[in-house]
Amino acid sequence: MTNRTHPPFCPKDSSLKHFPLKSSFVKPSLFIRALACIGALVLSLSSLTASAQDMQYRARLSPMPTTPQTKSTITGAGEALATLSGTTLTLRGNFSGMSSAATMAHVHFGPPAQPGPVVAAFEIAAQTSGALNASIELNAEQLRALAANSLYVQIHSESNPAGELRGWLFPKK
Amino acid sequence: MSLLIKQLTGLTPLLLGQRPLLPGQKLLLLGKSPLRRLITATSLGVALVSCAPDSQTSATASVESPAVSAFSAQADAGADLFSAQCAVCHGANLEGTTLGPLLSGRPFMQRWGERTPSLLFANIKANMPPGGNESLEEADYLAITAHLLASNGVDSVAAALTATTDFTIADNASEVAAGRQRSAPPAPQGLTVTGNVDDFSPFVPVSDTMLEAPDAADWPMIRRTYDAHSYSPLDQITTDNVSNLSLEWVWNMHEGDSEPSPLVYKGIIYLINPGNVIQALDGRSGELIWEHWAGPANRQDMRNIAIYNDKIIQATTDARLVALDARTGQQLWETEVADSSKGFSNSSGPIVADGKVLLGLAGCARYIKEDCYISAHDANTGELLWRFNTIAKADEPGGDTWGELDDIFRAGGETWITGSYDPELKLTYWGTAQQKPWVPVSRHLTIHDEGLFTNSTVAVNTDDGSLDWHFQHVPAEALDLDEVFERVLIDRGDEKLVFSLGKYGILWKSDRVSGEFKGYKETVFQNAFTDIDAKTGHVTYREDIQNAKLNEWTSACPSSAGGKDWHSMSYHEPSGVLIAPLSQTCLENAAREVALVQGGGGLAASRKFFEMPGTDGMLGKIGAYNVDTMEEVWSHEQRASFHTGTLSTAGDLVFVGDLDRRFKALDVRTGEVVWQTRLGTSVQGHPVSFAIDGKQYIAVTSAVGGTSPRTVPDVIATEITYPRWGNALYVFSLPED
Numbered sequence: 055m056t057n058r059t060h061p062p063f064c065p066k067d068s069s070l071k072h073f074p075l076k077s078s079f080v081k082p083s084l085f086i087r088a089l090a091c092i093g094a095l096v097l098s099l100s101s102l103t104a105s106a107q108d109m110q111y112r113a114r115l116s117p118m119p120t121t122p123q124t125k126s127t128i129t130g131a132g133e134a135l136a137t138l139s140g141t142t143l144t145l146r147g148n149f150s151g152m153s154s155a156a157t158m159a160h161v162h163f164g165p166p167a168q169p170g171p172v173v174a175a176f177e178i179a180a181q182t183s184g185a186l187n188a189s190i191e192l193n194a195e196q197l198r199a200l201a202a203n204s205l206y207v208q209i210h211s212e213s214n215p216a217g218e219l220r221g222w223l224f225p226k227k
Numbered sequence: 228m229s230l231l232i233k234q235l236t237g238l239t240p241l242l243l244g245q246r247p248l249l250p251g252q253k254l255l256l257l258g259k260s261p262l263r264r265l266i267t268a269t270s271l272g273v274a275l276v277s278c279a280p281d282s283q284t285s286a287t288a289s290v291e292s293p294a295v296s297a298f299s300a301q302a303d304a305g306a307d308l309f310s311a312q313c314a315v316c317h318g319a320n321l322e323g324t325t326l327g328p329l330l331s332g333r334p335f336m337q338r339w340g341e342r343t344p345s346l347l348f349a350n351i352k353a354n355m356p357p358g359g360n361e362s363l364e365e366a367d368y369l370a371i372t373a374h375l376l377a378s379n380g381v382d383s384v385a386a387a388l389t390a391t392t393d394f395t396i397a398d399n400a401s402e403v404a405a406g407r408q409r410s411a412p413p414a415p416q417g418l419t420v421t422g423n424v425d426d427f428s429p430f431v432p433v434s435d436t437m438l439e440a441p442d443a444a445d446w447p448m449i450r451r452t453y454d455a456h457s458y459s460p461l462d463q464i465t466t467d468n469v470s471n472l473s474l475e476w477v478w479n480m481h482e483g484d485s486e487p488s489p490l491v492y493k494g495i496i497y498l499i500n501p502g503n504v505i506q507a508l509d510g511r512s513g514e515l516i517w518e519h520w521a522g523p524a525n526r527q528d529m530r531n532i533a534i535y536n537d538k539i540i541q542a543t544t545d546a547r548l549v550a551l552d553a554r555t556g557q558q559l560w561e562t563e564v565a566d567s568s569k570g571f572s573n574s575s576g577p578i579v580a581d582g583k584v585l586l587g588l589a590g591c592a593r594y595i596k597e598d599c600y601i602s603a604h605d606a607n608t609g610e611l612l613w614r615f616n617t618i619a620k621a622d623e624p625g626g627d628t629w630g631e632l633d634d635i636f637r638a639g640g641e642t643w644i645t646g647s648y649d650p651e652l653k654l655t656y657w658g659t660a661q662q663k664p665w666v667p668v669s670r671h672l673t674i675h676d677e678g679l680f681t682n683s684t685v686a687v688n689t690d691d692g693s694l695d696w697h698f699q700h701v702p703a704e705a706l707d708l709d710e711v712f713e714r715v716l717i718d719r720g721d722e723k724l725v726f727s728l729g730k731y732g733i734l735w736k737s738d739r740v741s742g743e744f745k746g747y748k749e750t751v752f753q754n755a756f757t758d759i760d761a762k763t764g765h766v767t768y769r770e771d772i773q774n775a776k777l778n779e780w781t782s783a784c785p786s787s788a789g790g791k792d793w794h795s796m797s798y799h800e801p802s803g804v805l806i807a808p809l810s811q812t813c814l815e816n817a818a819r820e821v822a823l824v825q826g827g828g829g830l831a832a833s834r835k836f837f838e839m840p841g842t843d844g845m846l847g848k849i850g851a852y853n854v855d856t857m858e859e860v861w862s863h864e865q866r867a868s869f870h871t872g873t874l875s876t877a878g879d880l881v882f883v884g885d886l887d888r889r890f891k892a893l894d895v896r897t898g899e900v901v902w903q904t905r906l907g908t909s910v911q912g913h914p915v916s917f918a919i920d921g922k923q924y925i926a927v928t929s930a931v932g933g934t935s936p937r938t939v940p941d942v943i944a945t946e947i948t949y950p951r952w953g954n955a956l957y958v959f960s961l962p963e964d
Contacts, residue, residue: 114838114843117837119814119837121357121358121834122315122358122941122942123315124358125941125942125945166754167813167840169782203841224840
């Protein structure tokens with residue numbers, strides 16, 4: 055199998071110090087960072103037993119459109135797992151192998167394969183590999199978009215400010 | 228500021244002096260230059276494939292250099308730009324790669340020698356690089372043009388090129404400079420290995436009756452039968468014993484772009500190689516019987532050849548038709564199909580139907596008087612019998628579907644995939660490619676200018692070449708997604724049907740007597756059309772595609788690699804399913820400006836590629852479709868794209884090969900992979916099955932090269948690696964007890 059993404063949450067090539075706590079300006083202690091990672095794992099396990107109303111989504115993150123000239127500068131892979139509980143979309147996941155450090159991450163609105171505007175921004179570690187961790191409130195229109203496979207996750211990087219990885223959210227199989 | 232200006236300001240005389248004029252170099256050649264005469268006098272067949280290093284940059288430093296010309300400085304800047312922007316596809320020394328053609332030596336001069344720098348510049352600017360690069364300015368394109376000219380022996384020019392420089396290129400290339408590119412020995416021509424098929428298996432001339440109902444042991448034409456089923460009635464190899472399938476022998480082929488479909492007749496394999504080379508091999512032992520080079524000896528691709536009576540009939544990449552003695556490979560006759568100096572070419576060969584050689588044509592994107600056609604030739608002499616033009620001129624039926632465009636600027640409609648034939652109806656069915664350039668705004672047309680008879684199924688009468696009916700699948704095509712591929716003829720009860728599957732991934736069904744639309748099925752995700760009329764098959768493009776402006780990016784699925792491409796599908800009659808090799812990628816497309824200038828034209832779009840959303844990165848798909856209900860019966864998806872046609876057999880197997888070197892057998896009823904092996908490089912071509920003395924064989928080629936179906940997976944599935952050489956024919960069978 056050629057999908058070389060790492061297991062979600064605490065990917066093997068991302069050390070704990072890269073864990074993208076929202077308060078990334080304050081360096082958390084190793085203990086707190088470990089707790090955070092364990093917490094994420096617990097969250098992920100709990101998502102497996104999420105209530106019947108919760109919907110699970112998944113996006114495979116892959117390089118933005120490339121050409122023979124840009125295929126070595128737009129790189130990487132990843133996975134975003136999303137749980138919709140009520141109107142709250144919880145995103146977890148990982149990315150790796152980007153050409154340069156991540157700068158920001160967004161959820162966008164757009165039907166499959168049609169780029170569109172930003173719905174929400176979330177913080178991401180300034181690394182070429184790392185984790186995704188966000189919680190986003192969706193309005194009615196955005197909820198309809200999610201149901202129509204019309205939300206996607208996009209990660210930008212230093213050398214690809216227009217975006218390096220992206221993936222549309224589809225119901226998890 | 229353009230890159231050129233940046234670079235020029237940093238240049239020193241010493242740096243500029245790295246491209247000195249050579250001793251004995253002529254300054255200006257008037258009239259017929261030696262090079263020009265050489266081009267004219269030498270047979271096209273003695274083409275030179277220049278892979279030599281750029282000798283200009285290795286000229287000795289001791290040569291005294293006069294003042295460096297503006298042209299030379301421009302060419303130097305262009306060399307750096309070429310290295311950064313173009314070399315990845317065309318090679319650092321313009322030698323070409325599997326991603327882009329060579330740009331030096333005789334092939335370059337044949338195409339551009341009699342034309343002007345202005346036209347070359349416009350062509351590059353409108354079409355290159357394929358992914359677009361907004362940072363390249365006019366001065367940069369001029370510099371790249373100067374580099375190409377300098378590298379091809381243009382050394383008597385002093386002034387820097389401008390967008391309107393209009394000298395004849397060959398007139399300004401010296402023999403000395405040209406000579407530097409001619410170090411390779413001339414390629415062979417004619418028979419290089421002599422032998423006689425009769426010494427291996429008594430040859431029996433191939434009759435019309437034999438082609439209409441081939442012996443189960445034979446594969447006597449592309450897709451085996453006139454109805455293009457790509458189905459073998461042989462049933463020795465089955466789902467139960469296929470796990471024992473073993474290699475009998477392997478034969479290395481000539482290198483170059485290769486997508487071949489071998490012929491097999493009475494145990495002899497007739498194999499088209501890159502560079503217009505045909506070999507006859509003993510199917511049992513893999514022994515070479517004869518080899519013939521029809522020229523030009525390039526690295527270009529030809530998908531198939533034909534056999535009829537005692538002849539092997541081949542189309543060449545420079546649009547000639549050649550007949551060889553099937554027993555000995557001796558050439559019997561030759562005729563020109565179209566003028567290759569005007570860009571015409573062939574990448575697929577003929578079928579012989581109704582006693583006539585039926586052949587398509589490619590390379591029809593230029594703004595010239597001549598357009599594309601399907602032609603019929605006498606199988607015994609090569610004499611032209613009729614032509615069917617795929618582009619309607621202003622005063623012809625369908626001529627009002629091209630807006631106000633002058634006939635010269637109506638381009639496209641290539642028939643680059645071999646058609647099929649119904650002997651009862653005496654109709655031959657072909658797909659046509661889309662209009663050129665690729666986007667309506669580039670061709671100075673709108674989404675309402677349908678452009679007959681492009682992107683259509685045409686049913687042509689084999690008696691006289693008249694059009695019996697047509698169905699245009701995608702009028703005013705806007706994304707480089709053509710509907711040109713094989714037409715599969717299927718009878719269900721009283722219904723006589725024709726099926727096709729184009730780059731949009733839509734399986735189309737029509738009545739092949741009347742042309743009436745009968746149904747469709749989307750086999751992969753597509754978002755180009757917001758509506759497909761269930762009654763008429765009429766498609767409606769998404770609004771932003773309809774109104775795409777110049778240099779505006781439009782995102783759509785599938786990509787130009789095609790939901791389906793040239794790899795033909797197979798019809799498994801026992802289960803009533805079509806099994807299609809499919810591909811799941813998407814593209815962003817931006818139209819470029821093309822001036823309406825005679826001799827211009829081209830494709831004119833920038834493109835980028837990405838994974839198809841919702842497929843989990845699975846580029847390759849094999850889908851099986853019930854031809855009655857049009858429902859998907861099963862599918863098999865995988866990361867690696869598929870690069871062969873599908874072969875189905877009476878043993879309930881489907882054979883197919885992929886980019887990741889795997890050759891697989893699937894159960895035709897379930898899609899389960901029941902056998903696989905790994906070959907030397909990517910598996911590409913068309914698997915066939917044949918029998919000798921009651922023993923069934925499966926043959927397939929490994930191969931490299933090709934256009935979008937190769938380049939798109941190469942940029943998306945970058946982790947899949949394989950040797951960039953290794954064209955070969957592999958033959959498998961069951962071990963004897």
